Amino acid sequence: MSVLIFLIPVALFLGAIGLGAFIWSLKSGQYDDLDGSARRILIDEDERSDED
Amino acid sequence: MGEPDISNNIRFHSALGTEKSVGYEGLSQINDDGFYELSVLVGGVYCAGCIQKIESLFTHQDNIKNARLNFSTRRLSLIWDGDIECSNGFVQAIENLGYSVQPYDAQVAKDEIQAQERFLLLCLGVAGFAMGNVMLLSVGVWSTSVETMGPATRDFMHWISALIALPAILFSGRPFFRSALGALVKGHTNMDVPVSLALLLAGGMSLFETINHGEHAYFDSAVMLMFFLLIGRYLDFRARKNARSSATDLLSTLSGFAHVIVDGSMRRVLIRDLKEGMFVRVVAGEKFPVDGLVIDGQSSVDTSLVTGETMPREVSEGADVYAGTLNISASVMIEVTKAADNSLLADIVRLMEKAGQGQAQYVRLADKAARLYTPVVHFFAVIAFLGWWLLGGLAWQPSLMIAVTVLIITCPCALGLAVPVVQVLASGRLIKNGVLVKSGDALERLAAIDTIMLDKTGTLTRGDLGLVGSYADDVLQVAASLGTHSAHPLSKAIHVAYKGDLLDVGDVNELSGFGLQGQYKGKTVRLGSRDWCGDPDIESSTDIELWLDAGGKKTCFVFQDSLRTDAVDTVLKLKNAGLNILLVSGDRQDVVDKAGQQVGLDVRYAGQTPTQKFEIMEALQNDQHKVLMVGDGLNDAPVLSGANVSMAPGTAIDMAQNAADIVFMGDGFSPVYETYKIALLTQKLVRQNFALAIIYNFIAVPLALGGFVTPLIAALCMSGSSLIVIANSFRLKWMSL
Numbered sequence: 001m002s003v004l005i006f007l008i009p010v011a012l013f014l015g016a017i018g019l020g021a022f023i024w025s026l027k028s029g030q031y032d033d034l035d036g037s038a039r040r041i042l043i044d045e046d047e048r049s050d051e052d
Numbered sequence: 053m054g055e056p057d058i059s060n061n062i063r064f065h066s067a068l069g070t071e072k073s074v075g076y077e078g079l080s081q082i083n084d085d086g087f088y089e090l091s092v093l094v095g096g097v098y099c100a101g102c103i104q105k106i107e108s109l110f111t112h113q114d115n116i117k118n119a120r121l122n123f124s125t126r127r128l129s130l131i132w133d134g135d136i137e138c139s140n141g142f143v144q145a146i147e148n149l150g151y152s153v154q155p156y157d158a159q160v161a162k163d164e165i166q167a168q169e170r171f172l173l174l175c176l177g178v179a180g181f182a183m184g185n186v187m188l189l190s191v192g193v194w195s196t197s198v199e200t201m202g203p204a205t206r207d208f209m210h211w212i213s214a215l216i217a218l219p220a221i222l223f224s225g226r227p228f229f230r231s232a233l234g235a236l237v238k239g240h241t242n243m244d245v246p247v248s249l250a251l252l253l254a255g256g257m258s259l260f261e262t263i264n265h266g267e268h269a270y271f272d273s274a275v276m277l278m279f280f281l282l283i284g285r286y287l288d289f290r291a292r293k294n295a296r297s298s299a300t301d302l303l304s305t306l307s308g309f310a311h312v313i314v315d316g317s318m319r320r321v322l323i324r325d326l327k328e329g330m331f332v333r334v335v336a337g338e339k340f341p342v343d344g345l346v347i348d349g350q351s352s353v354d355t356s357l358v359t360g361e362t363m364p365r366e367v368s369e370g371a372d373v374y375a376g377t378l379n380i381s382a383s384v385m386i387e388v389t390k391a392a393d394n395s396l397l398a399d400i401v402r403l404m405e406k407a408g409q410g411q412a413q414y415v416r417l418a419d420k421a422a423r424l425y426t427p428v429v430h431f432f433a434v435i436a437f438l439g440w441w442l443l444g445g446l447a448w449q450p451s452l453m454i455a456v457t458v459l460i461i462t463c464p465c466a467l468g469l470a471v472p473v474v475q476v477l478a479s480g481r482l483i484k485n486g487v488l489v490k491s492g493d494a495l496e497r498l499a500a501i502d503t504i505m506l507d508k509t510g511t512l513t514r515g516d517l518g519l520v521g522s523y524a525d526d527v528l529q530v531a532a533s534l535g536t537h538s539a540h541p542l543s544k545a546i547h548v549a550y551k552g553d554l555l556d557v558g559d560v561n562e563l564s565g566f567g568l569q570g571q572y573k574g575k576t577v578r579l580g581s582r583d584w585c586g587d588p589d590i591e592s593s594t595d596i597e598l599w600l601d602a603g604g605k606k607t608c609f610v611f612q613d614s615l616r617t618d619a620v621d622t623v624l625k626l627k628n629a630g631l632n633i634l635l636v637s638g639d640r641q642d643v644v645d646k647a648g649q650q651v652g653l654d655v656r657y658a659g660q661t662p663t664q665k666f667e668i669m670e671a672l673q674n675d676q677h678k679v680l681m682v683g684d685g686l687n688d689a690p691v692l693s694g695a696n697v698s699m700a701p702g703t704a705i706d707m708a709q710n711a712a713d714i715v716f717m718g719d720g721f722s723p724v725y726e727t728y729k730i731a732l733l734t735q736k737l738v739r740q741n742f743a744l745a746i747i748y749n750f751i752a753v754p755l756a757l758g759g760f761v762t763p764l765i766a767a768l769c770m771s772g773s774s775l776i777v778i779a780n781s782f783r784l785k786w787m788s789l
Contacts, residue, residue: 004205008212012185019181026173032166036123042100 076139079155083131087117090130090139095152097126102151109145155309155322172286175224179279182220183272186213187767190272194764203265210262210269217271221255224278227285243422243467246429250459251278257456260449268453273460273766280774284468287476310334310341313385328388335383337539339376344386346371352540354378362509362517362613362639363596364541376686380539381562403666403690416493417735418471421742425467433458436757450759458756461766462749466773470741471496473781478734481785486702486717487727494713496738497697498731500678504626505669505691507683508637508647512619512721515684515703517541517596517611519549527607531600533557534568534579542598543568543579545611567598575603582608613643615650619721623651626725632677636665638687662687669694682724684708699724729789737784741777748773 025031080090094106103121106128110119115138118131130142143153189209193201228251232244254274261269309320313331323341326332334340336351352364355377364380367373373386437455440446446454475496479489489495509515532550535543537560557577560570567580578585578601582592586599587606596611626633636657637644644658657668669691672679681688681695684704692698692711700712709715716723752769755761761769 004208008189011188012212012216015181015185019177022177022181023174026170026177031170031173033122036103036121039100039123040103043104 076143076155077136080136080139087131087133088136088139090142092128092130092143092146093126093154094121094128094146095126095154097121097123097151105149106146106151109149110142169289172227172282172289175227176279176282176286178220179224179275179282182216182224183275183279186217186272186275189213190763190767206267207262207265210258210271213269213271214259214262217275218255218259221251221274221278224282225251228278228281241426242419243426246426246433246459246462247277247281249430249433250274250456253452253456254460257449257453261453268763270456270460270763270766273457273763273770276767276770277460277465280465280770281468284465284472287472326388326391328391330388332386332388333383334379334386336379336381339378340373340386342375342388343390344373344388346373346384347387349382349384351382351384352380354380354541362541362643380541403662403694416471417496417738417742418467421467421470429459429462432462432753432757439757440759454756454759457759457761457766458753461752461756461761461769465770466741466745466748466777469774469777470745470781471738473778474734474737474741474784477781477784478730482727482730485723485726487723488715488717489713489727490715491713494697495727495731495734497678497713498680498728499735501631501680501696501728503632503634503672503677504680504682505634505636505665505672505695506653507681507685507688508635508639508644509613510684510703511682511688511701512635512647512651513613513615514719515613517545517613519545519609520595520612520614521610523607523609525552527600527602527605529553529555530557530572530577530602531579531598531607531609533572534560534570534577534600537570538562538568542596542609542611546579546598546609572602577602613647615647616721617719620651622721622725623653626728627652629725629728634668636660636668636691638662638665638685660687662690666690666694680728681712683712699727726789733784733787733789737781741780744777744780745773748776 030037076090076092079092080088083089097103097106103123106121107119110116110130115134116130116132119128121128128146130139132138132142146153189212193206193209225248228244228247231242232248235242235245251274254270254277258269258271258274260266310323310326311318311333312321312326313319313333318333321330326342331347332341332344340353346367346369348369350366350368353367353373354364355374367384372389373379373384433455436458437451439451440454441448441451444451475489475493478495482489506512528546528550529552532547533555534557535547536554537543537557555572557570557572560568562568563580563584566584567578569576569578569580571577578599580599582588582597582599584599585601585606586597586608590608598609598611600607600609623633632655633653634655634657635644635648635653637647638660639658641658644656648654648656657664660668665687669679669681673696679695679697681691681698682700683689683692683698684701686705686707688700689707689711692700692708697714698712699714699716700708702709702715702717704712704715714727716727748769752761752773755765
């Protein structure tokens with residue numbers, strides 16, 4: 001059972017990374033224009049600037 | 053008849069056409085980083101290509117820090133470094149691509165809705181994280197016995213669960229707590245009251261159990277309940293967020309610019325700043341920004357959006373013009389008689405707001421269910437607590453625990469998902485057929501209708517005039533060549549009807565109220581009204597006609613506004629479904645009668661103003677009729693927002709599309725019938741889901757009251773019932789109409 005001392009924090013840490021990534025994507029506005037994102041996939045990459 | 057005054061407005065028009073976009077520097081703002089920011093609404097964006105074209109204008113420029121077009125809101129936000137005057141150049145560049153640009157007024161922003169959506173998503177994300185991790189620990193506890201695991205390890209697992217679950221409940225439960233508190237303060241209850249109670253009690257009691265080395269903790273049940281309910285809440289919010297924002301959108305159409313003449317020079321002034329007595333120049337192709345009186349010039353005005361008339365109205369000095377109508381043929385000067393917030397357009401806005409308030413009284417099926425459900429659940433929970441404590445001989449803690457399991461397991465999960473899941477699936481199926489459902493409960497309201505009000509122009513008909521009959525090719529060629537010089541609907545129709553090469557007609561003048569006149573091969577050719585260049589001896593037809601006089605040889609062209617394909621068939625199907633259908637139009641009696649006879653409608657109202665249309669609808673509603681309005685114009689907008697449910701074709705003006713609950717694409721009229729059938733199907737499935745949820749509770753509640761529910765059973769029951777409801781909802785995808 002002592003292995004739990006490592007495994008539980010590891011599991012929580014991985015989960016927290018996922019949560020952090022979700023919150024970051026939310027705050028940076030990636031869920032604000034879902035229709036637009038669905039269409040942007042059709043845009044050729046090399047026509048676009050590197051910043052996006 | 054006197055010689056018509058040949059105006060030199062055409063020259064004036066072209067001079068104004070090259071005018072630069074100005075005035076946007078006033079809307080630009082400086083942000084925290086010292087860069088300038090500008091938000092504008094871009095019209096005419098329909099695909100990925102449009103996004104790319106517009107954004108790539110800016111992404112290759114060094115001084116632009118950010119250029120992003122939001123496809124959902126049509127809002128382009130630009131951030132740049134340098135000169136504030138650049139803003140006008142940016143707008144000009146977009147306009148040069150052929151897109152229309154409107155100033156975006158930050159005051160009418162929908163930022164709050166976006167913030168709310170983000171908040172719900174954040175709560176959902178945190179609840180999902182908590183549920184995953186608590187479940188991981190709980191499965192460990194369930195799958196072993198105390199003998200193998202040992203009480204210390206179990207307590208350790210419970211403590212970690214508590215550490216994750218309690219903050220998560222306090223954080224993600226806020227949408228429920230707020231709503232419950234709001235209801236309690238007003239003195240009534242809603243579905244969120246038992247939910248909040250269950251979350252807080254389950255969390256608190258489980259903490260109590262954990263401290264006292266208890267065997268069962270219900271952290272997983274509480275977090276799972278919260279996660280499922282938040283999914284339902286988020287789907288519901290997404291479905292409803294676009295609904296009924298029409299009033300704000302209308303105000304933003306008043307935020308454009310008008311050309312005001314001050315001391316002989318022209319200035320661009322925001323429409324909302326226009327005052328009575330100002331002189332405004334409105335060129336051909338522009339909309340009148342306010343109600344006014346024509347003081348100089350002659351033109352034709354397309355009033356179809358406001359009154360529903362197919363034919364343009366001729367105006368000259370002294371005539372009234374209304375905000376929102378389109379100036380077609382020549383530039384005119386008007387004197388503002390009513391400021392923007394007193395105009396006919398503003399009246400329509402007020403009617404729409406009034407209509408919107410009436411709409412708020414609608415009680416959704418889910419809310420009705422919640423009203424029945426809440427007292428019953430509370431009653432059972434109290435019975436369980438008092439029964440076990442006073443009669444059953446248990447201590448108060450285990451009695452309260454049983455009461456909590458009753459609250460959790462009667463779980464409105466299935467109830468909370470019953471409606472949103474079906475609605476999301478129905479909307480998805482309709483989108484594939486080119487029908488966009490904008491408000492979440494629109495289908496529910498559509499299923500309940502018994503009366504339909506139909507607009508004629510643009511709804512039952514295509515909305516534009518088409519040439520009917522056959523004509524000699526050379527005659528048509530001359531007419532079309534002349535027709536290209538005008539924006540009049542008849543000229544356009546004749547131009548569209550002719551596919552071949554055009555002739556070079558010189559010296560073309562548009563004589564407002566009469567027609568076009570030009571020179572071809574040394575002869576004067578005229579295209580215009582019967583009185584001006586027609587043959588009075590030939591009997592006039594009931595249809596709209598246009599005459600060509602090519603050096604004495606006269607031809608009559610006949611136009612009709614044709615019905616949408618399958619309009620007749622669809623109206624028949626709707627009638628057979630037992631619906632009462634009215635044709636309500638602003639057009640002339642004879643035109644309305646003709647269209648009505650073609651599709652077989654006996655109840656016809658012609659020449660209706662927006663207010664009269666609204667009164668017809670109110671009268672119907674006062675007689676307890678549930679009304680569906682189908683319309684496309686500004687004159688329909690108040691009825692669209694006031695009717696129990698409304699639909700607009702994709703060709704409708706933005707305002708009508710915004711006011712309508714449902715928008716359908718394509719040339720056909722059949723989507724109206726298909727959507728109605730899907731709405732009926734949706735309601736059937738929703739009722740089945742409610743029935744499933746009730747059956748589930750008949751099994752679960754006695755178990756919980758008897759005290760047999762462990763956390764494992766609670767988890768199985770809750771997810772099981774939710775999955776059954778979702779599975780039943782998915783039948784919508786395959787069921788035929």
